[in-house]
Each structure stands twice: as structure tokens, then as C-alpha cells.
Amino acid sequence: MSGSGFARLWxxxxxxxxxxLQGSSVQGQQRGGTPQTEKVRPINSGPNPYRVIRDWxxxxxxxxxxxxxxxxxxDRDGKTVWATDRCSPGTTPGCLGTNANPVHHFDESGKxxxxxxxxMFVWPHGIHVDRDGNLWVTDARAPSADDLEKFPGExxxxxxxxxxxxxGKVLMTLGxxxxxxxxxxxxIEPTDVVTDPRNGDVYVAESHTDVTDPNLIGxxxxxxxxxxxxxxxxxxGTGPAEFRTPHALEFDSRGRLIVADRHNHRIxxxxxDGKFLSEYDDFGRVSGLAIDTSDMxxxxxxxxxxxxxxxxxxxxxxxxxxDGKVMMFIPPHKTDSPxxxxxxxxxxxxxxxxxxxxxxxxxVTKYVKN
Numbered sequence: 001m002s003g004s005g006f007a008r009l010w011x012x013x014x015x016x017x018x019x020x021l022q023g024s025s026v027q028g029q030q031r032g033g034t035p036q037t038e039k040v041r042p043i044n045s046g047p048n049p050y051r052v053i054r055d056w057x058x059x060x061x062x063x064x065x066x067x068x069x070x071x072x073x074x075d076r077d078g079k080t081v082w083a084t085d086r087c088s089p090g091t092t093p094g095c096l097g098t099n100a101n102p103v104h105h106f107d108e109s110g111k112x113x114x115x116x117x118x119x120m121f122v123w124p125h126g127i128h129v130d131r132d133g134n135l136w137v138t139d140a141r142a143p144s145a146d147d148l149e150k151f152p153g154e155x156x157x158x159x160x161x162x163x164x165x166x167x168g169k170v171l172m173t174l175g176x177x178x179x180x181x182x183x184x185x186x187x188i189e190p191t192d193v194v195t196d197p198r199n200g201d202v203y204v205a206e207s208h209t210d211v212t213d214p215n216l217i218g219x220x221x222x223x224x225x226x227x228x229x230x231x232x233x234x235x236x237g238t239g240p241a242e243f244r245t246p247h248a249l250e251f252d253s254r255g256r257l258i259v260a261d262r263h264n265h266r267i268x269x270x271x272x273d274g275k276f277l278s279e280y281d282d283f284g285r286v287s288g289l290a291i292d293t294s295d296m297x298x299x300x301x302x303x304x305x306x307x308x309x310x311x312x313x314x315x316x317x318x319x320x321x322x323d324g325k326v327m328m329f330i331p332p333h334k335t336d337s338p339x340x341x342x343x344x345x346x347x348x349x350x351x352x353x354x355x356x357x358x359x360x361x362x363x364v365t366k367y368v369k370n
Contacts, residue, residue: 032263034238040281042311046329050367056110057364067093069357071127071345078350081106084124095121097151116168122158126192135164138190140208183221184229194249200225205246218243233274240276248289260286280324283317285309288346295321300346314342
């Protein structure tokens with residue numbers, strides 16, 4: 001056999017293996033946007049008044065590597081930080097088959113104070129701290145057939161929202177563990193959760209499903225503070241109050257619901273009842289968002305590439321909810337990839353410092369306001 005023939009035989013199985021390992025990434029790399037967002041000129045520059053501290057948060061209690069993080073939130077005290085991680089540092093990280101704790105609390109120096117949630121999750125994702133200091137964590141996957149073959153007996157986990165007290169006691173579960181379905185019986189791959197600070201109603205964003213799925217779900221399910229299902233907001237699509245991967249939720253000071261409609265490359269502003277008010281298209285392919293007391297909005301774009309969002313860079317875009325104009329831009333981390341990397345979840349403390357949850361580089365990055 002010639003050397004070139006041997007190389008071809010070697011390359012094909014390796015390519016197949018690489019594609020299999022990249023499966024979820026390939027699914028997520030479909031070009032997004034809407035006819036309206038396609039017209040928006042890329043915004044990739046602006047003042048950057050922040051100093052970057054990579055690998056700020058340390059998993060010192062378990063002494064293990066990060067498994068990739070999607071969620072970060074500020075404690076009720078305004079200064080300590082909560083984050084989720086996906087337990088395993090492998091190519092396709094997840095928590096099945098491990099007892100690693102995926103929910104972490106860090107002090108102001110980045111030292112871990114406590115962790116919990118081991119053995120409860122498949123793919124921890126969003127995290128939210130409510131007005132009482134309790135934690136809400138979304139699990140954005142249910143076990144697949146391949147997962148259950150590899151990890152038998154793990155069928156009763158995933159696709160839920162779990163409410164914890166600050167010590168890790170489970171107070172409530174929304175959805176049926178391990179089941180993908182329609183509320184009130186079940187949820188479909190919830191990405192994020194937020195509670196109404198006025199009455200405690202719970203808003204859950206669904207779903208993290210492949211956007212090419214003909215049965216794609218795009219909705220926000222609303223429950224009261226006791227877990228009673230109230231209503232659904234929106235559906236899959238590209239129109240007003242329609243979503244493709246609603247990936248992050250927040251309320252502003254006026255009580256409006258702000259939605260990071262990621263695959264549609266926009267932010268939507270809705271009433272609590274789901275009435276469409278407006279959309280902002282200048283913030284890129286938004287994975288995470290945070291809002292401060294002055295209604296400044298901080299968005300993390302972790303996915304823009306020339307394939308999914310031509311001309312746009314990953315990064316943090318900062319602006320005002322009053323007009324939707326980007327005022328500041330923090331560029332992506334430099335990596336071996338020409339696109340670099342940026343975190344998914346984002347949070348802001350009372351001192352104005354930012355934190356991003358790093359899905360690709362793993363861990364939590366702190367951005368100190370100069």
C-alpha cells in the first residue's frame with residue numbers, strides 16, 4: 001500500500017471520530033438570524049474599561065478541573081458569586097456518571113465557599129438567585145439512548161429546573177426528571193430561569209434543542225412561586241414573541257421581560273404576559289445577559305463566527321435598554337481558534353465588576369471595572 005493510501009485510510013476513521021465528538025457543536029453551527037437582523041451592520045468595537053482576570057474562580061473544595069460553565073449569578077449580598085459547571089473536563093462534558101458537585105459559591109477572592117448538587121444533573125446550565133437568596137438551576141438536557149447505554153440507571157435526571165436554598169437543600173423541582181415534554185407535566189431542555197422580584201413568578205426558557213429539528217420548541221413557561229403552571233409565552237419562529245433558542249432571561253427595572261433570543265440574533269423585550277414591545281439587534285448572537293439598576297444591559301456573545309453570524313465577533317457588548325445602542329465592547333479571549341472565545345453566562349455585582357461563565361475555556365472570568 002502506498003503512503004498516500006495509508007494516510008487516506010487513517011484519515012477517514014479519525015475524521016468520523018472527530019465529527020462524532022463535535023456532534024452538538026455541528027448542530028449548533030447553523031446560520032442564524034432573521035430578515036431584519038441580516039440588515040444590521042456588525043458592531044465589533046467600542047471603549048473597554050475593564051481589566052480581565054482569567055480563571056478567577058477556583059474549585060478548591062473538590063480539587064478538580066472545571067467541566068465547562070454556562071451559568072453565573074451574583075448572590076443576594078451583591079458581591080459573592082454562584083456558578084454552574086458540567087462536572088467533566090472531557091470533549092463532551094456532562095455530569096452523568098459522576099458525583100461531582102456542579103453548583104458552586106465563591107467569595108470575593110474567587111475561593112470556593114461551598115458546592116452541592118452532585119449526582120442530580122445531566123447538563124447544568126443557567127443559574128439564578130431570587131429575592132430570598134435561593135438558587136434556581138436549569139438542567140438543559142435529558143439522557144439520550146446512548147447516555148443510558150453508557151450510564152444505566154441514570155434515566156431519572158435532566159430537563160428540569162431545581163430550586164435550592166443556599167445550603168443546597170432542594171426546595172422545588174419544575175418538570176419531570178429525565179422526561180422531555182409540555183408543562184405542567186414536563187419541560188424541554190430548559191436553558192435559563194428568572195423569578196419576578198415583585199411576586200415570585202418563575203419564568204423558564206425552553207429549549208436548547210437543535211434548531212433544525214422540525215418540532216423545535218421555543219417558549220417561556222411561567223409558574224407561580226409555588227410551582228403551579230400559569231401559562232406559556234411565545235412559540236418557535238422568527239416573528240415577534242417567537243424564539244429560536246431563548247438562552248437567557250432577565251427583568252429590567254420597569255418589570256419588562258428581556259429575552260436573549262440567541263439563534264435569531266436579537267434581544268426581545270416583552271411584557272410579563274408575553275406581549276411583544278420591541279427588539280434590539282445590535283448586541284450580536286447573545287448567549288447571556290445581565291441588567292444593572294440603571295438598566296444598562298451587558299450581553300455575552302459566545303457563538304458568533306463567519307459561519308453562523310458573518311462579520312460579527314464574539315465578545316461582550318454593553319449598552320442601554322433605553323435606546324438599545326452599544327456603548328462598549330470587550331473583545332473575545334485570544335485562543336488557538338481565529339475566532340477566540342467568550343463566556344456564555346454573564347453577571348454584574350454591585351461594584352460594577354462583570355463575571356462570565358466559560359463554556360469553551362471553562363471556569364469563570366472576572367472583569368474588573370477600571
